[in-house]
Amino acid sequence: MSASAPAPRRGAPITDIASLRADFPGLHQQVRGKPLAYLDNAASSQCPVPVLDAMLRQQKMNHANVHRGVHELSSRATDAYEGARERIRAYINAASGTEIVYTRGTTESINLVASSLGGSLLGAGDEVLVTEMEHHSNIVPWQLVCERTGARLVPAPITERGELDVDAFERLLTERTRIVAVGHVSNALGTINPLRELIDKAHAAGAVVLVDGAQAMPHMRVDVRALDCDFYAFSGHKMYAPTGIGVLYGRETLLDRMPPYQGGGEMILTVSFDRSVWNSLPYKFEAGTPNVTGAVALGAAVDYLGGIDFDAVTEHERALLDYASERLLELDGARIIGTARHKAGVLSFVLGSIHAHDLGTIVDREGVAIRTGHHCAMPVMERFGVPATARASFALYNSREDVDRLAAGLRKALEIFA
Ligand SMILES: Cc1ncc(COP(=O)(O)O)c(C=O)c1O
Missing domain, CATH: 3.90.1150.10 (Aspartate Aminotransferase, domain 1)
Known part of the structure:
Protein backbone atom coordinates (compact mmCIF):
# COMPACT_ATOMS: atom_id res chain seq x y z
CA MET A 1 0.00 0.00 0.00
CA PRO A 48 -1.10 0.09 10.60
CA VAL A 49 0.87 -1.21 7.61
CA PRO A 50 0.66 2.05 5.57
CA VAL A 51 2.29 3.92 8.45
CA LEU A 52 4.99 1.28 8.88
CA ASP A 53 5.60 1.23 5.11
CA ALA A 54 5.91 5.01 5.00
CA MET A 55 8.47 4.96 7.83
CA LEU A 56 10.53 2.24 6.22
CA ARG A 57 10.50 3.92 2.81
CA GLN A 58 11.47 7.28 4.27
CA GLN A 59 14.29 5.80 6.33
CA LYS A 60 15.49 3.44 3.61
CA MET A 61 15.38 5.55 0.45
CA ASN A 62 14.83 9.21 1.39
CA HIS A 63 16.91 9.58 4.53
CA ALA A 64 18.47 13.04 4.44
CA ASN A 65 18.16 16.32 6.25
CA VAL A 66 15.32 18.65 5.28
CA HIS A 67 15.33 22.23 3.94
CA ARG A 68 19.13 22.22 3.68
CA GLY A 69 20.34 20.25 0.74
CA VAL A 70 20.23 20.87 -2.98
CA HIS A 71 20.64 17.16 -3.64
CA GLU A 72 17.87 14.78 -4.63
CA LEU A 73 17.51 12.91 -1.33
CA SER A 74 17.24 16.10 0.68
CA SER A 75 14.64 17.44 -1.67
CA ARG A 76 12.66 14.17 -1.45
CA ALA A 77 12.87 14.25 2.36
CA THR A 78 11.73 17.89 2.38
CA ASP A 79 8.81 17.13 0.06
CA ALA A 80 7.72 14.20 2.24
CA TYR A 81 8.07 16.25 5.44
CA GLU A 82 6.20 19.28 4.10
CA GLY A 83 3.68 17.10 2.28
CA ALA A 84 2.80 15.46 5.58
CA ARG A 85 2.38 18.87 7.21
CA GLU A 86 -0.09 19.86 4.52
CA ARG A 87 -2.09 16.64 4.94
CA ILE A 88 -2.19 17.10 8.73
CA ARG A 89 -3.34 20.70 8.18
CA ALA A 90 -6.15 19.53 5.94
CA TYR A 91 -7.08 16.72 8.34
CA ILE A 92 -7.68 19.10 11.28
CA ASN A 93 -8.90 21.91 9.00
CA ALA A 94 -6.30 24.48 10.04
CA ALA A 95 -6.26 27.57 7.85
CA SER A 96 -2.60 27.30 6.88
CA GLY A 97 0.49 25.11 7.15
CA THR A 98 2.11 27.95 9.09
CA GLU A 99 -0.17 26.94 11.96
CA ILE A 100 1.13 23.34 12.14
CA VAL A 101 4.24 23.09 14.30
CA TYR A 102 5.88 19.67 14.57
CA THR A 103 6.85 18.73 18.11
CA ARG A 104 7.80 15.57 19.98
CA GLY A 105 4.22 15.21 21.18
CA THR A 106 1.52 16.74 23.33
CA THR A 107 3.86 17.34 26.25
CA GLU A 108 6.28 19.36 24.17
CA SER A 109 3.43 21.22 22.45
CA ILE A 110 2.02 22.35 25.80
CA ASN A 111 5.46 23.23 27.16
CA LEU A 112 6.04 25.34 24.07
CA VAL A 113 2.89 27.39 24.63
CA ALA A 114 3.33 27.60 28.42
CA SER A 115 6.90 28.75 28.10
CA SER A 116 6.62 31.04 25.07
CA LEU A 117 3.12 32.50 25.33
CA GLY A 118 2.82 32.03 29.10
CA GLY A 119 6.22 33.57 29.70
CA SER A 120 5.36 36.71 27.75
CA LEU A 121 1.64 37.05 28.59
CA LEU A 122 1.43 36.20 32.28
CA GLY A 123 2.30 38.43 35.20
CA ALA A 124 1.71 38.57 38.94
CA GLY A 125 -1.99 38.24 39.74
CA ASP A 126 -2.89 36.62 36.42
CA GLU A 127 -4.45 33.17 36.36
CA VAL A 128 -4.26 30.02 34.25
CA LEU A 129 -7.46 28.00 34.50
CA VAL A 130 -7.21 24.22 34.09
CA THR A 131 -9.50 21.40 35.23
CA GLU A 132 -9.13 18.75 37.90
CA MET A 133 -9.11 16.05 35.23
CA GLU A 134 -5.98 17.19 33.41
CA HIS A 135 -3.01 14.96 32.60
CA HIS A 136 0.19 16.10 34.34
CA SER A 137 1.34 17.39 30.93
CA ASN A 138 -1.38 20.01 31.11
CA ILE A 139 -0.64 20.95 34.73
CA VAL A 140 3.11 20.97 35.33
CA PRO A 141 4.18 23.22 32.39
CA TRP A 142 1.70 25.82 33.69
CA GLN A 143 3.02 25.44 37.23
CA LEU A 144 6.52 26.11 35.95
CA VAL A 145 5.52 29.29 34.14
CA CYS A 146 3.35 30.43 37.06
CA GLU A 147 6.38 30.11 39.34
CA ARG A 148 8.40 32.18 36.90
CA THR A 149 5.84 34.93 36.42
CA GLY A 150 3.92 35.11 39.70
CA ALA A 151 0.70 33.94 38.05
CA ARG A 152 -1.61 31.42 39.73
CA LEU A 153 -2.84 28.03 38.54
CA VAL A 154 -6.54 27.51 39.22
CA PRO A 155 -8.19 24.07 38.87
CA ALA A 156 -11.90 23.88 37.97
CA PRO A 157 -13.60 21.04 39.88
CA ILE A 158 -15.14 17.87 38.48
CA THR A 159 -18.25 16.07 39.66
CA GLU A 160 -18.71 12.61 41.15
CA ARG A 161 -19.33 11.27 37.63
CA GLY A 162 -16.03 12.74 36.43
CA GLU A 163 -17.64 15.51 34.40
CA LEU A 164 -16.41 19.07 34.48
CA ASP A 165 -18.54 21.29 36.71
CA VAL A 166 -19.26 23.83 33.98
CA ASP A 167 -20.94 26.33 36.34
CA ALA A 168 -17.88 26.31 38.60
CA PHE A 169 -15.63 26.62 35.52
CA GLU A 170 -17.60 29.69 34.47
CA ARG A 171 -17.42 31.21 37.97
CA LEU A 172 -13.65 30.73 38.00
CA LEU A 173 -13.29 32.55 34.69
CA THR A 174 -12.56 36.14 35.65
CA GLU A 175 -10.75 39.15 34.24
CA ARG A 176 -7.61 37.65 35.81
CA THR A 177 -7.86 34.51 33.64
CA ARG A 178 -5.39 34.94 30.80
CA ILE A 179 -5.11 31.32 29.65
CA VAL A 180 -7.51 28.35 29.79
CA ALA A 181 -5.85 24.95 29.29
CA VAL A 182 -8.32 22.10 29.02
CA GLY A 183 -8.28 18.50 27.88
CA HIS A 184 -10.65 17.46 25.10
CA VAL A 185 -10.91 13.88 26.44
CA SER A 186 -9.65 12.71 29.85
CA ASN A 187 -7.16 9.84 29.70
CA ALA A 188 -7.99 8.75 33.25
CA LEU A 189 -11.81 8.97 33.07
CA GLY A 190 -12.71 8.95 29.40
CA THR A 191 -14.83 12.09 29.83
CA ILE A 192 -15.41 14.09 26.65
CA ASN A 193 -15.57 17.76 27.58
CA PRO A 194 -18.14 20.14 26.02
CA LEU A 195 -15.27 21.88 24.33
CA ARG A 196 -16.95 24.41 22.10
CA GLU A 197 -19.03 25.67 25.02
CA LEU A 198 -15.93 26.01 27.22
CA ILE A 199 -13.98 27.75 24.47
CA ASP A 200 -16.79 30.26 23.87
CA LYS A 201 -17.01 31.03 27.59
CA ALA A 202 -13.22 31.42 27.85
CA HIS A 203 -13.08 33.71 24.83
CA ALA A 204 -15.95 35.80 26.20
CA ALA A 205 -13.81 36.29 29.32
CA GLY A 206 -10.87 37.37 27.15
CA ALA A 207 -8.73 34.26 27.72
CA VAL A 208 -6.61 32.35 25.21
CA VAL A 209 -7.52 28.64 25.00
CA LEU A 210 -5.18 25.68 24.66
CA VAL A 211 -6.73 22.25 24.16
CA ASP A 212 -4.92 19.06 25.09
CA GLY A 213 -6.18 16.83 22.30
CA ALA A 214 -3.99 13.79 23.00
CA GLN A 215 -6.93 11.50 23.74
CA ALA A 216 -9.41 12.98 21.29
CA MET A 217 -7.51 12.55 18.02
CA PRO A 218 -7.78 8.74 17.91
CA HIS A 219 -11.51 8.76 18.68
CA MET A 220 -13.03 11.61 16.72
CA ARG A 221 -12.52 13.90 13.76
CA VAL A 222 -11.24 17.21 15.12
CA ASP A 223 -11.83 20.49 13.28
CA VAL A 224 -9.81 23.25 14.93
CA ARG A 225 -11.67 26.02 13.14
CA ALA A 226 -15.08 24.66 14.12
CA LEU A 227 -13.84 24.43 17.72
CA ASP A 228 -12.40 27.95 17.48
CA CYS A 229 -9.56 26.99 19.84
CA ASP A 230 -6.33 29.00 19.86
CA PHE A 231 -4.03 25.99 20.33
CA TYR A 232 -4.58 22.26 19.94
CA ALA A 233 -1.88 19.80 21.02
CA PHE A 234 -1.65 16.12 20.08
CA SER A 235 0.69 13.11 19.84
CA GLY A 236 1.26 10.72 16.95
CA HIS A 237 1.67 7.57 19.02
CA LYS A 238 -1.90 7.67 20.32
CA MET A 239 -3.32 7.94 16.79
CA TYR A 240 -1.66 5.03 15.01
CA ALA A 241 1.68 6.74 14.32
CA PRO A 242 5.02 6.20 16.09
CA THR A 243 6.39 7.86 19.22
CA GLY A 244 8.47 11.02 19.12
CA ILE A 245 6.23 13.05 16.81
CA GLY A 246 3.32 15.32 17.56
CA VAL A 247 1.79 18.62 16.59
CA LEU A 248 0.98 21.97 18.03
CA TYR A 249 -1.77 23.68 16.07
CA GLY A 250 -1.68 27.40 16.86
CA ARG A 251 -3.63 30.37 15.56
CA GLU A 252 -1.24 32.24 13.27
CA THR A 253 -1.85 35.64 14.85
CA LEU A 254 -0.79 34.26 18.24
CA LEU A 255 2.15 32.15 17.01
CA ASP A 256 3.39 35.20 15.15
CA ARG A 257 3.56 37.28 18.33
CA MET A 258 5.16 34.56 20.46
CA PRO A 259 8.92 34.41 21.05
CA PRO A 260 10.80 31.25 20.01
CA TYR A 261 10.72 28.34 22.41
CA GLN A 262 14.14 26.88 21.61
CA GLY A 263 17.08 28.29 19.69
CA GLY A 264 19.23 26.59 17.08
CA GLY A 265 19.39 25.82 13.40
CA GLU A 266 16.25 26.01 11.20
CA MET A 267 14.49 28.55 13.42
CA ILE A 268 16.53 31.56 12.24
CA LEU A 269 16.86 33.60 9.06
CA THR A 270 20.14 35.25 10.00
CA VAL A 271 22.52 34.99 12.94
CA SER A 272 25.21 37.38 14.05
CA PHE A 273 26.78 37.91 17.46
CA ASP A 274 24.73 41.09 17.90
CA ARG A 275 21.36 39.65 17.07
CA SER A 276 19.54 36.91 15.25
CA VAL A 277 16.42 37.18 13.10
CA TRP A 278 13.80 34.48 13.53
CA ASN A 279 12.53 32.37 10.68
CA SER A 280 8.94 32.56 9.49
CA LEU A 281 6.20 30.28 10.85
CA PRO A 282 6.14 27.42 11.57
CA TYR A 283 9.95 27.11 11.42
CA LYS A 284 10.46 29.68 14.19
CA PHE A 285 9.31 26.90 16.54
CA GLU A 286 11.16 24.00 14.91
CA ALA A 287 14.76 24.37 16.09
CA GLY A 288 17.24 21.69 15.04
CA THR A 289 16.93 18.69 12.77
CA PRO A 290 13.34 17.48 13.06
CA ASN A 291 11.92 13.97 13.28
CA VAL A 292 11.43 13.66 9.53
CA THR A 293 10.45 9.99 9.55
CA GLY A 294 7.99 10.60 12.39
CA ALA A 295 6.36 13.47 10.49
CA VAL A 296 6.04 11.36 7.34
CA ALA A 297 4.53 8.55 9.42
CA LEU A 298 2.04 10.93 11.04
CA GLY A 299 1.06 12.08 7.54
CA ALA A 300 0.43 8.44 6.63
CA ALA A 301 -1.60 7.96 9.82
CA VAL A 302 -3.93 10.85 8.99
CA ASP A 303 -4.31 9.45 5.48
CA TYR A 304 -5.30 6.15 7.04
CA LEU A 305 -7.73 7.78 9.46
CA GLY A 306 -9.09 9.96 6.67
CA GLY A 307 -10.21 6.76 4.96
CA ILE A 308 -12.28 5.67 7.91
C1 LIG B 1 -4.65 13.61 28.00
C2 LIG B 1 -3.18 13.50 27.77
N1 LIG B 1 -2.44 14.61 27.65
C3 LIG B 1 -1.12 14.56 27.43
C4 LIG B 1 -0.47 13.37 27.32
C5 LIG B 1 1.00 13.37 27.06
O1 LIG B 1 1.26 12.88 25.79
P1 LIG B 1 2.77 12.60 25.33
O2 LIG B 1 3.38 11.74 26.41
O3 LIG B 1 2.62 11.90 24.03
O4 LIG B 1 3.45 13.91 25.21
C6 LIG B 1 -1.18 12.18 27.44
C7 LIG B 1 -0.50 10.88 27.38
O5 LIG B 1 -0.94 9.91 27.94
C8 LIG B 1 -2.58 12.25 27.66
O6 LIG B 1 -3.30 11.15 27.77
Missing part, protein backbone atom coordinates in the same frame (compact mmCIF):
# COMPACT_ATOMS: atom_id res chain seq x y z
CA SER A 2 1.38 3.45 -0.81
CA ALA A 3 2.09 5.77 2.11
CA SER A 4 0.09 8.61 0.69
CA ALA A 5 -2.83 6.58 -0.62
CA PRO A 6 -5.88 6.64 1.63
CA ALA A 7 -6.88 3.26 3.03
CA PRO A 8 -9.50 1.63 0.78
CA ARG A 9 -12.23 1.82 3.36
CA ARG A 10 -13.58 5.32 2.95
CA GLY A 11 -16.89 5.68 4.71
CA ALA A 12 -17.16 1.98 5.51
CA PRO A 13 -18.78 1.04 8.80
CA ILE A 14 -16.62 -0.95 11.20
CA THR A 15 -18.36 -4.28 10.86
CA ASP A 16 -15.47 -6.30 9.50
CA ILE A 17 -13.07 -6.14 12.41
CA ALA A 18 -11.01 -9.05 11.11
CA SER A 19 -10.04 -7.23 7.91
CA LEU A 20 -9.35 -4.03 9.81
CA ARG A 21 -7.15 -5.91 12.28
CA ALA A 22 -5.18 -7.33 9.36
CA ASP A 23 -3.78 -3.83 8.85
CA PHE A 24 -2.10 -3.92 12.28
CA PRO A 25 0.71 -6.49 12.43
CA GLY A 26 1.44 -5.71 16.09
CA LEU A 27 -1.89 -7.25 17.08
CA HIS A 28 -1.07 -10.64 15.59
CA GLN A 29 1.33 -12.07 18.09
CA GLN A 30 1.39 -14.34 21.08
CA VAL A 31 2.17 -12.81 24.45
CA ARG A 32 2.98 -15.20 27.27
CA GLY A 33 1.78 -18.02 25.07
CA LYS A 34 -1.63 -16.42 24.42
CA PRO A 35 -2.91 -14.31 21.54
CA LEU A 36 -2.46 -10.63 22.39
CA ALA A 37 -5.51 -8.62 23.46
CA TYR A 38 -4.19 -5.08 23.28
CA LEU A 39 -6.24 -2.73 25.48
CA ASP A 40 -3.69 -0.03 26.27
CA ASN A 41 -4.47 2.27 23.38
CA ALA A 42 -4.79 5.43 25.45
CA ALA A 43 -1.09 5.01 26.25
CA SER A 44 0.00 4.13 22.69
CA SER A 45 -1.91 2.54 19.84
CA GLN A 46 -0.52 0.10 17.27
CA CYS A 47 0.60 1.28 13.80
CA ASP A 309 -15.82 6.65 8.80
CA PHE A 310 -15.49 8.25 12.22
CA ASP A 311 -19.19 7.93 12.98
CA ALA A 312 -18.65 4.21 12.67
CA VAL A 313 -15.53 4.37 14.86
CA THR A 314 -17.46 6.26 17.55
CA GLU A 315 -20.32 3.78 17.39
CA HIS A 316 -17.99 0.79 17.51
CA GLU A 317 -15.94 2.12 20.43
CA ARG A 318 -19.09 3.18 22.28
CA ALA A 319 -20.54 -0.33 21.90
CA LEU A 320 -17.28 -1.85 23.15
CA LEU A 321 -17.22 0.51 26.13
CA ASP A 322 -20.83 -0.37 27.03
CA TYR A 323 -20.13 -4.07 26.67
CA ALA A 324 -16.91 -3.85 28.72
CA SER A 325 -18.66 -1.82 31.44
CA GLU A 326 -21.42 -4.47 31.67
CA ARG A 327 -18.95 -7.34 31.82
CA LEU A 328 -16.90 -5.54 34.46
CA LEU A 329 -19.87 -4.78 36.69
CA GLU A 330 -20.71 -8.51 36.79
CA LEU A 331 -17.56 -8.92 38.91
CA ASP A 332 -17.60 -8.69 42.70
CA GLY A 333 -16.28 -5.37 43.98
CA ALA A 334 -15.97 -3.71 40.56
CA ARG A 335 -16.21 0.07 40.56
CA ILE A 336 -15.91 2.21 37.46
CA ILE A 337 -14.04 5.48 37.98
CA GLY A 338 -15.51 7.98 35.54
CA THR A 339 -19.14 7.58 34.55
CA ALA A 340 -19.60 10.72 32.46
CA ARG A 341 -22.52 10.80 30.05
CA HIS A 342 -20.18 11.52 27.16
CA LYS A 343 -17.23 9.17 27.23
CA ALA A 344 -14.60 7.98 24.78
CA GLY A 345 -13.36 4.38 24.85
CA VAL A 346 -11.63 4.49 28.23
CA LEU A 347 -12.65 2.25 31.13
CA SER A 348 -10.92 3.02 34.43
CA PHE A 349 -11.80 0.77 37.32
CA VAL A 350 -10.90 -0.79 40.64
CA LEU A 351 -11.75 -4.34 41.67
CA GLY A 352 -12.35 -4.74 45.40
CA SER A 353 -9.16 -4.25 47.31
CA ILE A 354 -6.91 -5.84 44.67
CA HIS A 355 -4.16 -3.42 43.76
CA ALA A 356 -4.31 -2.21 40.16
CA HIS A 357 -0.73 -3.38 39.53
CA ASP A 358 -1.65 -6.91 40.60
CA LEU A 359 -4.61 -6.84 38.23
CA GLY A 360 -2.37 -5.66 35.40
CA THR A 361 0.19 -8.36 36.09
CA ILE A 362 -2.38 -11.15 36.29
CA VAL A 363 -4.18 -10.22 33.08
CA ASP A 364 -0.83 -9.77 31.32
CA ARG A 365 -0.16 -13.47 32.00
CA GLU A 366 -3.34 -14.09 29.99
CA GLY A 367 -2.01 -12.02 27.08
CA VAL A 368 -4.17 -8.97 27.92
CA ALA A 369 -2.44 -5.57 27.94
CA ILE A 370 -4.00 -2.89 30.13
CA ARG A 371 -2.56 0.10 31.96
CA THR A 372 -2.40 0.43 35.72
CA GLY A 373 -1.36 3.30 37.99
CA HIS A 374 -2.28 6.95 38.33
CA HIS A 375 -2.20 7.53 34.56
CA CYS A 376 -0.26 10.78 35.04
CA ALA A 377 -3.40 12.23 36.56
CA MET A 378 -2.74 12.20 40.31
CA PRO A 379 -5.33 14.91 41.06
CA VAL A 380 -7.99 12.63 39.49
CA MET A 381 -6.92 9.75 41.73
CA GLU A 382 -7.08 12.05 44.74
CA ARG A 383 -10.52 13.31 43.73
CA PHE A 384 -11.86 9.74 43.66
CA GLY A 385 -9.95 8.59 46.73
CA VAL A 386 -8.02 5.80 45.00
CA PRO A 387 -4.24 5.41 44.70
CA ALA A 388 -4.47 3.91 41.23
CA THR A 389 -6.87 2.35 38.75
CA ALA A 390 -6.70 -0.33 36.09
CA ARG A 391 -7.55 1.07 32.66
CA ALA A 392 -8.68 -0.65 29.51
CA SER A 393 -8.74 1.67 26.52
CA PHE A 394 -10.15 0.85 23.13
CA ALA A 395 -9.09 1.52 19.57
CA LEU A 396 -10.95 0.99 16.33
CA TYR A 397 -9.42 -2.50 15.98
CA ASN A 398 -10.59 -3.91 19.33
CA SER A 399 -13.28 -6.56 19.46
CA ARG A 400 -15.75 -8.04 21.94
CA GLU A 401 -13.39 -10.98 22.17
CA ASP A 402 -10.69 -8.67 23.59
CA VAL A 403 -13.21 -7.58 26.24
CA ASP A 404 -14.13 -11.21 27.03
CA ARG A 405 -10.45 -12.00 27.46
CA LEU A 406 -10.11 -9.08 29.88
CA ALA A 407 -13.16 -10.22 31.87
CA ALA A 408 -11.75 -13.75 32.08
CA GLY A 409 -8.39 -12.39 33.27
CA LEU A 410 -10.09 -10.31 35.95
CA ARG A 411 -12.07 -13.37 37.12
CA LYS A 412 -8.75 -15.14 37.55
CA ALA A 413 -7.50 -12.27 39.66
CA LEU A 414 -10.60 -12.52 41.84
CA GLU A 415 -10.01 -16.28 42.29
CA ILE A 416 -6.36 -15.72 43.20
CA PHE A 417 -7.21 -13.05 45.77
CA ALA A 418 -10.34 -14.80 47.12
